[in-house]
Structures are given as C-alpha cells and as structure tokens.
Amino acid sequence: MMKFILFPNQSCGNSLLPALRVKHFVPATISTSPPPPHSSPQRILLRRRYGLYQHLLMETSIHVLFLLCCYFSTLCIAIDSITSSIFLKEHESIVSKNGDFKLGFFSPSNSTNRYIGIWFNKVPTNDVFWVANRNNPLNDSSGVMKVSADGNLQVLNGRNDVLWSSNMSVTAANASLSAQLLDTGNLVLFTSGTNGTMVWQSFDHPTDSLMPNTKLIISNSNMKHALQPWKSPSDPSFGxxxxxxxxxxxSQVIIWDGDRPHWRSGPWNGNIFLGLMYTDEATNYANTYIRQNDKDGTIDFVYTGASTLAYSHYAFSYDGTISEKWWDGKKWQYVWGAPVTECDLYGSCGAFGSCNPTSSPVCRCLKGFRPKNPEEWKKGNWTNGCVRKVSLQCGIQGGKDDGFLPVKNVKVPDHTEWSVGLNQVNCRSQCLQNCSCLAYAYDAGAGCMYWSKDLIDIQEFSSGGLDLYLRLPHSELGTSNKKIVVIIVTVILGTIGVAALTLFIRWKIMTQRKAQRKNEQLENLKHDENGHQVQLEELPLFEFKRLATATKDFQDSNKLGQGGFGPVYKGTLEDGVQIAVKRLSAASGQGIEEFMNEVVVISKLQHRNLVKLLGCCIENKEKMLIYEYMPNKSLDFFLFDPVKRELLSWEKRFTIIEGISRGLVYLHRDSRLRIIHRDLKASNILLDEDLIPKISDFGMARIFENKQDQDNTRRVVGTYGYMSPEYAMEGHFSEKSDVYSFGVLLLEIMTGKKNNNFWLDEQSLTLLGYVWKLWNEDDLQPVIDPLIAEPTFSPEILRCIHVGLLCVQEFPGDRPSTSTLLSMIVSDIVDLPCPKQPGFIRRLVSSDTDSSQLHGPKSSSSSNYVSITHLSGR
Structure with missing residues (x-):
C-alpha cells in the first residue's frame, strides 16, 4: 500500500488561512497483489485492465500531490495586509515582512476584554504599543477587523457594531484600499495599484508610545491630550x-495629571529642552526635536529614534512616567525617563522654592525668601512655598535700587515670557525697568526670558541648566559701601584695641577646642566596636549635655517606650521644639552596626510618610539618635488597645494604610536610594498629631543597587509573624519581603488583631490562616473589626483584605510590587487577581513569639507552618 504524508512548512509566518495537515493519503483501495497463475484469457484481460487502473491512479496521485504542495506554498507566505476580502478575526494576526511587529487581538493581564493592538513580535513580554479600540473593548471572541465599503479601517463586534474606525472624512472614490503592517510597526491604509497612495497611518494616531519616525502633532484640539497612557496595566482606556x-x-512638553501639571521639560530653544539635565547617556536628546507649524497653528514633537538601539521608542506609563527604552535581547534598557526624583514633580517646593535632589531636605527657599508656613515646612510639606522677607524697592522714592542675584544651573521656572530681539545686557536692563519683572534669564537659542508671576518649579542641577537672575531688594544682596566698612573697622580696632585682640584669641581657642571635640566625635562614629571604618554622611551632632537638659536627665516620666535599640525619651529643646531621643542601651542586642545603618540610611530620605532624623549624639560611650516627636506614639498603641482602637475609624485606617504604602513606594522606587526596610510592623509605624503614619526604625534596613532585585543574609533579623517565608527560611530578602510584612500589617489593621497573639485553638491557625479560611468560605464578617464592620461595612474593606491576602502569598513572584499594591488600594487597578494560600497559616511551634533573630542552621518548613528551635530577642 502506498502512503503520501504532507505537512505545511513549519517555518511559515502566521497566516490568516487555517493551517492544514494531510496524513496517510491512500490512492486506491484495490489490492496490489498479482493475479493468480494459470490465468484464463478473461483473467489476462482483467490483469491488463488492472495495470491500466494502477497507472491512472499513480498519475492522479502525483497530480494531487503537486496541487497540494502548491496550495501549501501559498499558505507559507507571511501575510502582512488586510484587504476588503481578507478580514482579521479572533486568533488571527498579521506580521510585518521583517517579522518584528505583529497586529492582532489580545487581552491585557488580569482582564478578559479583547482589543486590537500592535506589539513587538520578537520580544517575549509582548509589549503593546498601539491599541485601536482602547475605549471600546470586545467582551467575546466575535471581533473582526476589516476594510469597510467606504474605505475605512474598522473594528466590529459580532453584531456588526463599529467599535473603532479610522474615521477618514475624505477617501478616493470607488478606490480599493488595503491595510499593511510595515517593517517600522506602522499600520498604513493604501489605495490599490503600484503607486498606491497612503490615506491613513497609525503613526498619526499614537496611543501611549512613540515609535521612531513618529510625529506627535499637537493642536488646539488635543493640546493637553496628545498622548494618553493606559488607565492601568489591565485597562488600556484613557488614564x-x-x-x-x-x-x-x-513650547515645552508637559505631563498632565488631569488639568494639573505633573512634570514639564522646560521650553524648547530650537535644540534642547531648557528644563532637562543632559547626561552622557542621552547627550542633547538628539533623537527628538520640536517643529513649529505656523500655517496650521500646530507643533510637531518628532522622535527619530536611535538607529543602533533595538526597538527604541518612547513609552508613557499609566503611573505618569515617560521613558525612552530599547531591547537588549533579554530585557528593556532605559536611556532616559521622567519624572524620576521628587524634584522632577511639578512645583514640589512651591512658589519661590528651589529643589535639589542631592540635598537634605530637598527643598529650600531662594535667597531673600522665607517659608510661607514654617510649621508645614518643618514637616516636609513644602507646597505652600516661600514669601519675600523684604519687599522690592522699585518705584519707591529714595529707596536704593533693586539688583539681581544669579542662581546657577537651574531648571528655569514655569510661566516664561519672552522679549524679542534683546541681548543679555538689554534683557537685564528691561527687567530692571519693569517693576513686575521678578527674574530674567538669557539663552542664545530662546533669547531673553523673564518672569512676572510667582517663580515655581525651580530645580537645581549639578551641571547644565541656565543661570536665573533673581530680583532682590538692595538690602538682601549683601552689598555695602566700602568706605563705610573701612571706617567701621578702623573705629572698632581703635576703640577696642588690645581687648578686641584678647577676645579674638579666646574665641580662636574655644573654636579650636570645639572643632577638636567634634572631630573626636566623628572619629568615634566612623569606627565600629572592632575598629573597622564605616562611612558617615553629613548629619547634625547634638551635645550630650543639651539632650540631658531637654529630657530632664532622661527621667522615667519622659520615657516614651522601649524597643530593641533601647529606651526612647521625649525632650524639649531650648527653642521649644519637641524631639524624641532614642538612646542605645548597653543591654541592647543591637550595636554600632545597626546604629550606623540607621544614620546612613534615613539621613538621605525625605518623605511625609517617613519619620525625620534630626541628628545624632556620640560622646564617650553614649550613642543616641534624635527624631522629630510623634505625639500619638505608634500604631500598635491604638490598634491593639480595646479602648483607644475606637479612635481609629475606617476613614482613619484607610488613610494610615495609604500612607504606609506611599512610604514603601518611596523607599523601593522613588528615593535616591533603594531601601528594603526588613522590619515593617505596627510598632514601627509612628503617628503624628493628625494620625498621619510615618515609617520608622531603619536599623535593619538595607540599601539595594539600582539593578539589584534580591540579597541574601546569614543573619536573619526581624519580627516573627511579619517575616516572609523566603526570608525566615532561606535568608533571601527583597522588595517582596517588605510587601509580605505590609500584607500582615494590613490584615492586622482590618481585623484589630495581632498576628503573633492570634490563637484559634481548635485549628491552630494564625491570623493569616483564619482570614484565608473565611475568604474561602466567603464569610469575612467574623474577622473584620466590629468597630468598622457594623452596622454595614464599606466595599473598600473587602478590597483591602483582598490586597492583604495578595501581599502574603507564599512565593515572592505571586505578590504585587509596592507600586502595584498602591494602585490596588486606591482602586486605580479595578480587577484584582485571586489570591492563593498564604505562607505561615499555622501557628509557631515555640513558646516565644516575640521579636526574634534567627541563628544556626535553616529551620524546617512547609507551606503551612514553621518550626523554629532557637529564638533571640532583638
């Protein structure tokens, strides 16, 4: 029996036609056995006919085989176009000829909605950079994309409702059109023929990304909405x-948050944006430029792309950041992005405030100005800005002339005005003659710039930027008449004489002694107990005598509490400022390493949800840290007290949850250093007078490099009940171990119960195990704190419990990142994935469940419980 086995070419690109596979092709069912011997003439005739049939069947089989091969060869031609007769249906796609780009139906993560999009075909993450029906999703698999009778490219559902259209108002009469995905990733609609004319292209209608050779046209109709990112990772609609x-x-590029500026590039001077600090990695941003079209009243933001970088493009994320990135074969690399630091955010220091990301604090008032609200300024809320100390003298008879103070290398303020045709000298003169002119700057490309409104969104650069000339009254410029100075000095020297010289010598001796004492303190702090040198950042040093006076010699009546570090005392400085003094105890399990770690880490951090370190004290054997005073102590002081818990309404608890998560986002993503806290718990969340949370106790924190995702340690420290499984068992810690601790804390806030003290005798469940059990039974009422659950509880309560369970997943990869969990909490991400069983759902097999430091060999573990044989308090 003869067999022909045919398979389509496996190297073909995706085809709109269904793939065929033909197996075991049998040409005939007649037996091929020879006729029996001694045949009669009739049998001889039958044998001849049999040979003829066999010959005909062989020829037929060959022809069929040839036709099938030709048919399959057509299947193997990669299709990159859609025509009036070839529709794009569900589970079908078209691929550009070079194979780099693909167009088809897709569903975002955690969503069942279907969209038409274009993505990078050779990138495993399948990043979608253009979406057609982003605001009108399909909810089933009946969608189709086709060229309609009127020449428009359309996306329709099963009822033939138009979900998206190219919306061309003028098309060629009776022209046959086709859509093709080009090798640039551009979807283009052409008229037919050898010299087909392009009538529409996706590059003219970008969604959240700009590809090379893309022109972003900004006009009055889309002045604030030329490019709009996704609403969330699971929702591509307008965010x-x-x-x-x-x-x-x-023009300048602005990222808008609704109608409010979120970030701006500074004005375009014909070559660069004046509000960006250019680096070697992205010198002059030569891949982008702005072109003004005076005829039609528009501007074009053009991105030419870097030819040496694979798949380079601009991507605008749902969280309000824009970046230029490229694919290195394994992951996306970033050339440039914004906003990155707190200073990049629009107006972070308010009017007449200047922001420097390398300073602590990052905000300062310009010279001649003071904080408008000193109390808020001390707390790190700088948005109210600054006001003048002395009014300008312009137009006042007899007053001394105003002058200009240069502020070097800055991002020029917003609300720029221009004077045409002036050089730098005339620019200064014109500003001085105009009483409403508050500052000026000059750039060869942009010309003379001046400001008559509040100076806002000023950022200091280490290099680049422009020099801003700030207008100040004469008294604030620090100038004086040299003749008067000479006379005063002469009178002083003549009058005081020897007495002045004696005082000067005494002052010099005291200064030297004070400097020597400070150097000794610094040397003591720069070496640990074993004599090893450690790095010390700039931090104010407090004298022991001053702190003893402030705390009334560390009386017990001023004691706020006791931690692993030692006692904490309330103090009042001579100027009335209240402080909290953390004093290292000789009996403490922590030493110079934790002390130095907290100094180095927290001295570089500034955020409204992090406790502020004011300074330290090192004299003799004393080691103390001085913090801002938190009048409401810590979260556990309220949360686990049956009486004080009544003060924590649901609204206040939600504010605390959101504040803690924003502090974590700052530590993990937004600060200059990437910090893993490692000891997040209720007692380390301090509350100010308004019950605003502030994360504290950074003695166990670790600094990660920018590209570092995980670290290991043989010295596992932290608090049992809050430690993630991979950290407690293996010593692996990362951003996701902090997320686990946050999840435990979140469930404690929702239930009012402490995880370490929770006891369910009949099942030996931890708080996590009990919440998981009730979640599966769809009955969370028993575990929710009655103070927020009665008479009815808000849906956000269930949402927070859902997020808490997602955070305490056993495996780090199943937990959300800090930025994602914040979006989940504030409902920016609507569809939440279903949680899996948490880690540590059984109670600890030990008599000690307090704060612990694990030593020795790794403990035995399973997905449900952990048995620890040796615990030591922190």
Missing part, C-alpha cells in the same frame, strides 16, 4: 495622565 503642552510659542 488620568496625558502628554501635551501649554503654549505654541517656545
């Missing part, structure tokens, strides 16, 4: 942020 501009003269 809260957008990219646009605020002016068609010396």
């Amino acid at each position: 809260r942020f957008s990219v646009g501009t605020d002016s068609f003269i010396h």
Whole structure:
C-alpha cells in the first residue's frame, strides 16, 4: 500500500488561512497483489485492465500531490495586509515582512476584554504599543477587523457594531484600499495599484508610545491630550495622565495629571529642552526635536529614534512616567525617563522654592525668601512655598535700587515670557525697568526670558541648566559701601584695641577646642566596636549635655517606650521644639552596626510618610539618635488597645494604610536610594498629631543597587509573624519581603488583631490562616473589626483584605510590587487577581513569639507552618 504524508512548512509566518495537515493519503483501495497463475484469457484481460487502473491512479496521485504542495506554498507566505476580502478575526494576526511587529487581538493581564493592538513580535513580554479600540473593548471572541465599503479601517463586534474606525472624512472614490503592517510597526491604509497612495497611518494616531519616525502633532484640539497612557496595566482606556503642552510659542512638553501639571521639560530653544539635565547617556536628546507649524497653528514633537538601539521608542506609563527604552535581547534598557526624583514633580517646593535632589531636605527657599508656613515646612510639606522677607524697592522714592542675584544651573521656572530681539545686557536692563519683572534669564537659542508671576518649579542641577537672575531688594544682596566698612573697622580696632585682640584669641581657642571635640566625635562614629571604618554622611551632632537638659536627665516620666535599640525619651529643646531621643542601651542586642545603618540610611530620605532624623549624639560611650516627636506614639498603641482602637475609624485606617504604602513606594522606587526596610510592623509605624503614619526604625534596613532585585543574609533579623517565608527560611530578602510584612500589617489593621497573639485553638491557625479560611468560605464578617464592620461595612474593606491576602502569598513572584499594591488600594487597578494560600497559616511551634533573630542552621518548613528551635530577642 502506498502512503503520501504532507505537512505545511513549519517555518511559515502566521497566516490568516487555517493551517492544514494531510496524513496517510491512500490512492486506491484495490489490492496490489498479482493475479493468480494459470490465468484464463478473461483473467489476462482483467490483469491488463488492472495495470491500466494502477497507472491512472499513480498519475492522479502525483497530480494531487503537486496541487497540494502548491496550495501549501501559498499558505507559507507571511501575510502582512488586510484587504476588503481578507478580514482579521479572533486568533488571527498579521506580521510585518521583517517579522518584528505583529497586529492582532489580545487581552491585557488580569482582564478578559479583547482589543486590537500592535506589539513587538520578537520580544517575549509582548509589549503593546498601539491599541485601536482602547475605549471600546470586545467582551467575546466575535471581533473582526476589516476594510469597510467606504474605505475605512474598522473594528466590529459580532453584531456588526463599529467599535473603532479610522474615521477618514475624505477617501478616493470607488478606490480599493488595503491595510499593511510595515517593517517600522506602522499600520498604513493604501489605495490599490503600484503607486498606491497612503490615506491613513497609525503613526498619526499614537496611543501611549512613540515609535521612531513618529510625529506627535499637537493642536488646539488635543493640546493637553496628545498622548494618553493606559488607565492601568489591565485597562488600556484613557488614564488620568496625558502628554501635551501649554503654549505654541517656545513650547515645552508637559505631563498632565488631569488639568494639573505633573512634570514639564522646560521650553524648547530650537535644540534642547531648557528644563532637562543632559547626561552622557542621552547627550542633547538628539533623537527628538520640536517643529513649529505656523500655517496650521500646530507643533510637531518628532522622535527619530536611535538607529543602533533595538526597538527604541518612547513609552508613557499609566503611573505618569515617560521613558525612552530599547531591547537588549533579554530585557528593556532605559536611556532616559521622567519624572524620576521628587524634584522632577511639578512645583514640589512651591512658589519661590528651589529643589535639589542631592540635598537634605530637598527643598529650600531662594535667597531673600522665607517659608510661607514654617510649621508645614518643618514637616516636609513644602507646597505652600516661600514669601519675600523684604519687599522690592522699585518705584519707591529714595529707596536704593533693586539688583539681581544669579542662581546657577537651574531648571528655569514655569510661566516664561519672552522679549524679542534683546541681548543679555538689554534683557537685564528691561527687567530692571519693569517693576513686575521678578527674574530674567538669557539663552542664545530662546533669547531673553523673564518672569512676572510667582517663580515655581525651580530645580537645581549639578551641571547644565541656565543661570536665573533673581530680583532682590538692595538690602538682601549683601552689598555695602566700602568706605563705610573701612571706617567701621578702623573705629572698632581703635576703640577696642588690645581687648578686641584678647577676645579674638579666646574665641580662636574655644573654636579650636570645639572643632577638636567634634572631630573626636566623628572619629568615634566612623569606627565600629572592632575598629573597622564605616562611612558617615553629613548629619547634625547634638551635645550630650543639651539632650540631658531637654529630657530632664532622661527621667522615667519622659520615657516614651522601649524597643530593641533601647529606651526612647521625649525632650524639649531650648527653642521649644519637641524631639524624641532614642538612646542605645548597653543591654541592647543591637550595636554600632545597626546604629550606623540607621544614620546612613534615613539621613538621605525625605518623605511625609517617613519619620525625620534630626541628628545624632556620640560622646564617650553614649550613642543616641534624635527624631522629630510623634505625639500619638505608634500604631500598635491604638490598634491593639480595646479602648483607644475606637479612635481609629475606617476613614482613619484607610488613610494610615495609604500612607504606609506611599512610604514603601518611596523607599523601593522613588528615593535616591533603594531601601528594603526588613522590619515593617505596627510598632514601627509612628503617628503624628493628625494620625498621619510615618515609617520608622531603619536599623535593619538595607540599601539595594539600582539593578539589584534580591540579597541574601546569614543573619536573619526581624519580627516573627511579619517575616516572609523566603526570608525566615532561606535568608533571601527583597522588595517582596517588605510587601509580605505590609500584607500582615494590613490584615492586622482590618481585623484589630495581632498576628503573633492570634490563637484559634481548635485549628491552630494564625491570623493569616483564619482570614484565608473565611475568604474561602466567603464569610469575612467574623474577622473584620466590629468597630468598622457594623452596622454595614464599606466595599473598600473587602478590597483591602483582598490586597492583604495578595501581599502574603507564599512565593515572592505571586505578590504585587509596592507600586502595584498602591494602585490596588486606591482602586486605580479595578480587577484584582485571586489570591492563593498564604505562607505561615499555622501557628509557631515555640513558646516565644516575640521579636526574634534567627541563628544556626535553616529551620524546617512547609507551606503551612514553621518550626523554629532557637529564638533571640532583638
């Protein structure tokens, strides 16, 4: 029996036609056995006919085989176009000829909605950079994309409702059109023929990304919404942020948060943006430029792309950040991005405030100005800005002339105005003659710039930027008449004489002694107990005598509490400022390593949800840290007290949850250093007078490099009940171990119960295990704190419990990142994935469940419980 086995070419690109596979092709069912011997003439005739049939069947089989091969060869031609007769249906796609880009139906993560999009075909993450029906998703698999009778490219559902259209108002009469995915990732609609004319292209309608050779056209109709990112990772519809501009003269790129500026590039001077600090990695951003079209009143933001970088493009994320990135074969690499630091956020220091990401605190008032609200300024809320100390003298008879103070290397303020045709000298003169002119700057490309409104969004650069000339009254400029100075000095020297010289010598001796004492303190602090040198950042040093006076010699009546570090005392400085003094105890399990770690880490951090370190004291054997005073102590002081817990309404608890998560996002993502806290718990969350949470106790924290995701340690420290399984068992810690601790803390806030003290005798469940059990039974009422659950509880309560369970997943990869969990909490991400069984759902097999430091060999573990044989308090 003869067999022909045919298979389609496996190297073919995706095809719109169904793939065929033909197996075991049998040409005939007649037996091929020879006729029996001694045949009669009739049998001889039958044998001849049999040979003829066999010959005909062989020829037929060959022809069929040839036709099938030809058919399959057509299947193997990669299709990159859609025509009036070839539709794009569900589970079908088209691929550009070079194979780099693919267009088809897709569903975002954690969503069942279907969209038409274009993505990078050779990148395993399948990043979608263009979406057609982003605001009108399909909810089933009946969608189709086709070229309609009127020449438009359309996406329709099963009822033939148009979900998206290219919306061309003028098309060629009776022209046959086809859509093709080009090798650039551009979807183009052409008229038919050898010289087909392009009538529409996706590059003219970008969604959240700009590909090379893309032109972003900004006009009055889309001035603030030229580019709009996804609403969330699971929803490509319009989000809260957008990219646009605020002016068609010396335009600047602005990221808008609704109608409020979120970030701006500074004005375009014809070559660069004046508000960006250019680096070697992205010198002059030569891949982008702005072109003004005076005829039609628009501007074009053009991205040419870097030819040496694979798949380079601009991506605008749902969280309001924009970045230029490229694919290195394994992961995305970033050339540039914004906003990155706190200073990049619009107006972070308010009017007449200047932001420097390398300073602590990052905000300061410009010279001649003071904080408008000193109390808020001390707390790290700088948005109210600054006001003048002395009014300008312009127009006042007899007053001394105002002058200008240069502020070097800055991002020029917003609300820029221009004077045409002036050089730098005339620019200064014109500003001085105009009483409403508050500052000026000059750039060869942009010309003379001046400001008559509040100076806002000023950022200091280490290099680059422009020099801003700030207008100040004469008394604030620090100038004086040299003749008067000479006379005063002469009178003083003549009058005081020897007495002045004696005082000067005494002052010099005291200064030297004070400097020597400070150097000794610094040397003591720079070496640990074993004599090893450690790095010390700039931090104010307090004298022991001053702290003893402030705390009334560390009386017990001023004692706020006791921790692993030692006792904490309340103190009042001579100027009335209240402080908290953390004094290292001789009996403490912590030593110079934890002390130095907290000094180095927290001295570089500034955030409203982190406790502020004011300074330290090192004299003799004393080691103390001085913090801002928190009048409401810590979260556990309220949460686990049956009486004080009544003060924590659901609204206050939600504010605390959101504040803690924002502090974590800052530590993990937004600060200059990437910090893993490692000891997040209720007692380390301090509350100010308004019950605003502040994360404290950074003695166990670790600094990660920018590209570092995980670290290991043989010295596992932390508090049992809050430690993640991989940290407690293996010593692996990362951002996800902090997320686990946050999840435990979140469930404690929702239930009012402490995980370490929770006891369910009949099942030996931890608090996590009990919540998981009730979640599966769809009955969470028994575990929710009655103070927030009665008479009815808010749906956000269930949402927070859901997020808490996602955070305490056993495996780090199943837990959300800090930025994602914040979006989940504030409902930016609506669809939440289903949680799996948490780690540590059984209670600890030990008599000690307090704060612990694990030593020795790794403990035995399973997915449900942990048995620890040796515990030591922190």
